[in-house]
Amino acid sequence: MTKMNCVSRKKKRLSAEQRYERLLKAATGEFLEKGYAATNLDDIISRAGGSRRSIYTHFGGKEGLFQALVTQVATQILAPVRQEPDKNKNLKESLLCFANRLVAALLSPPALDLSRLALIDGVRFPELAKAYFEAGPGAAASSLAVLFDLAMERGEIVHLDSRLAARLFVGMLRDNLYLQVLLRLREPPEQEEREELVSNAVEIFLNGITRQE
Amino acid sequence: MTKMNCVSRKKKRLSAEQRYERLLKAATGEFLEKGYAATNLDDIISRAGGSRRSIYTHFGGKEGLFQALVTQVATQILAPVRQEPDKNKNLKESLLCFANRLVAALLSPPALDLSRLALIDGVRFPELAKAYFEAGPGAAASSLAVLFDLAMERGEIVHLDSRLAARLFVGMLRDNLYLQVLLRLREPPEQEEREELVSNAVEIFLNGITRQE
DNA sequence: TTGACTTGGTACTGAAGAATACCATAATCG
DNA sequence: CGATTATGGTATTCTTCAGTACCAAGTCAA
Numbered sequence: 488m489t490k491m492n493c494v495s496r497k498k499k500r501l502s503a504e505q506r507y508e509r510l511l512k513a514a515t516g517e518f519l520e521k522g523y524a525a526t527n528l529d530d531i532i533s534r535a536g537g538s539r540r541s542i543y544t545h546f547g548g549k550e551g552l553f554q555a556l557v558t559q560v561a562t563q564i565l566a567p568v569r570q571e572p573d574k575n576k577n578l579k580e581s582l583l584c585f586a587n588r589l590v591a592a593l594l595s596p597p598a599l600d601l602s603r604l605a606l607i608d609g610v611r612f613p614e615l616a617k618a619y620f621e622a623g624p625g626a627a628a629s630s631l632a633v634l635f636d637l638a639m640e641r642g643e644i645v646h647l648d649s650r651l652a653a654r655l656f657v658g659m660l661r662d663n664l665y666l667q668v669l670l671r672l673r674e675p676p677e678q679e680e681r682e683e684l685v686s687n688a689v690e691i692f693l694n695g696i697t698r699q700e
Numbered sequence: 701m702t703k704m705n706c707v708s709r710k711k712k713r714l715s716a717e718q719r720y721e722r723l724l725k726a727a728t729g730e731f732l733e734k735g736y737a738a739t740n741l742d743d744i745i746s747r748a749g750g751s752r753r754s755i756y757t758h759f760g761g762k763e764g765l766f767q768a769l770v771t772q773v774a775t776q777i778l779a780p781v782r783q784e785p786d787k788n789k790n791l792k793e794s795l796l797c798f799a800n801r802l803v804a805a806l807l808s809p810p811a812l813d814l815s816r817l818a819l820i821d822g823v824r825f826p827e828l829a830k831a832y833f834e835a836g837p838g839a840a841a842s843s844l845a846v847l848f849d850l851a852m853e854r855g856e857i858v859h860l861d862s863r864l865a866a867r868l869f870v871g872m873l874r875d876n877l878y879l880q881v882l883l884r885l886r887e888p889p890e891q892e893e894r895e896e897l898v899s900n901a902v903e904i905f906l907n908g909i910t911r912q913e
Numbered sequence: 914t915t916g917a918c919t920t921g922g923t924a925c926t927g928a929a930g931a932a933t934a935c936c937a938t939a940a941t942c943g
Numbered sequence: 944c945g946a947t948t949a950t951g952g953t954a955t956t957c958t959t960c961a962g963t964a965c966c967a968a969g970t971c972a973a
Contacts, residue, residue: 522820524737524738525737603819605883606816606819606820606882606883607735607819607820609883609884610884613884613885616883616884616885617885619883620876620879620880620883620885624876624879625876628876647900648900651896651897651900652900652904654875654876654877655872655875655897655900655901655904656872657875657876658871658872658873658874658875658876658878658879659868659869659871659872659875660871661871661874661879662867662868662870662871662872663833663837663838663841663867663870663871664867665871666833666837666871666874667833669819670818670819670822670829670830670832670833671822671823671826671829672826672829672830672833683864684864684868687860687861687864687865687868688868690908691865691868691905691908691909692904692905692908693908694907694908694909695903695904695905695906695907695908695909696904696907696908699912
């Protein structure tokens with residue numbers, strides 16, 4: 488009833504592509520918010536407009552719809568997580584910058600929703616779990632490992648397993664505060680608190696791996 | 701039909717308490733394995749014996765059953781996580797010991813199941829999320845903070861926010877490897893790999909906070 | 914303009930599962 | 944031993960929701 492102008496009662500129809508996009512967008516919102524099982528198609532319909540049929544013609548069903556967006560959304564939402572560290576700065580500045588961006592990205596509402604989705608529905612859709620990890624924490628750790636390798640070559644830090652160190656550092660940023668936010672036990676921290684976390688983490692970690700003369 | 705001996709067809713009945721316990725135990729298994737929504741009462745019944753009615757008389761329904769076990773199970777499963785660190789050893793030994801136990805506890809199958817449960821159903825049952833955090837990662841960080849305070853008094857480590865440091869260290873142990881296991885992307889690591897994680901984490905972190913003379 | 918095709922909206926079907934009703938029987942007590 | 948109560952087992956109801964069928968109304972092409 489939303490789109491008819493009162494007299495002529497035209498029910499506007501969208502093109503296949505427009506409908507496809509609107510469905511995908513609505514579904515993304517619903518699935519991210521509530522997870523696969525708790526989302527019902529009617530809610531998606533009412534957000535996207537159109538009819539039940541369109542879901543089946545375009546995606547083949549609930550599962551098809553979910554899978555169509557999973558990988559795409561995962562890589563998209565986690566794009567900020569994957570930003571390459573700046574190799575020109577010195578290690579401390581690179582680390583600080585990298586960590587700040589990573590923490591902000593991980594604590595952003597869409598990324599939090601996606602993390603929950605991956606944990607909740609990763610059992611039913613293993614590709615989701617895989618896509619999430621590889622597009623997010625995995626990619627972040629890989630970039631970081633490169634940074635550590637460089638610093639090692641320059642003799643700034645001690646010799647160590649760079650991939651292991653990267654894993655640990657990324658984990659450290661995903662600390663108990665992050666866990667509390669993920670569990671909805673508290674609100675995401677503001678800039679100030681995020682920076683306190685990051686500066687302390689970088690301070691300790693960097694001090695821990697810096698070569699002592 | 702399981703419990704009758706062929707001739708006299710005696711259907712053994714259990715006392716209220718025994719039935720209560722068996723239901724609780726069966727429900728724990730099912731809920732931990734599959735989460736709240738995916739668990740159905742029939743499966744619990746068939747594991748525990750008895751009838752649907754007994755669930756309603758004892759617990760009032762599915763929700764009642766779930767809530768009856770949630771807090772109890774959380775504190776029980778996470779008991780190993782909460783072991784007090786040994787304050788007589790030096791800091792490095794204490795940390796190593798603490799971290800080894802924590803990692804082993806967090807990566808144990810029941811704790812992994814519980815973590816998933818808290819993340820999945822923490823939305824519907826906030827007490828679960830709260831109980832999980834406080835009985836697990838929160839408690840671990842608290843113990844650790846005490847250890848850091850002691851070391852600070854003894855001048856072994858630099859002056860820092862012990863609670864923040866504890867948060868970070870616990871997070872570091874919950875690294876990408878842990879995340880992969882949680883997402884079921886890989887099997888829990890064996891002793892050897894766990895020790896590699898722990899020794900590196902302790903090495904870096906301790907080095908990062910040790911007072912330099 | 915008209916007929917073929919597509920899409921929107923609604924109604925129906927079937928399955929899953931929670932909650933409830935009912936009956937027969939075991940346990941308990943007078 | 945018989946009456947009362949509680950429990951086990953089964954059948955039934957009710958709700959939710961994915962998937963499908965169908966009709967009407969819009970769109971497009973000849």
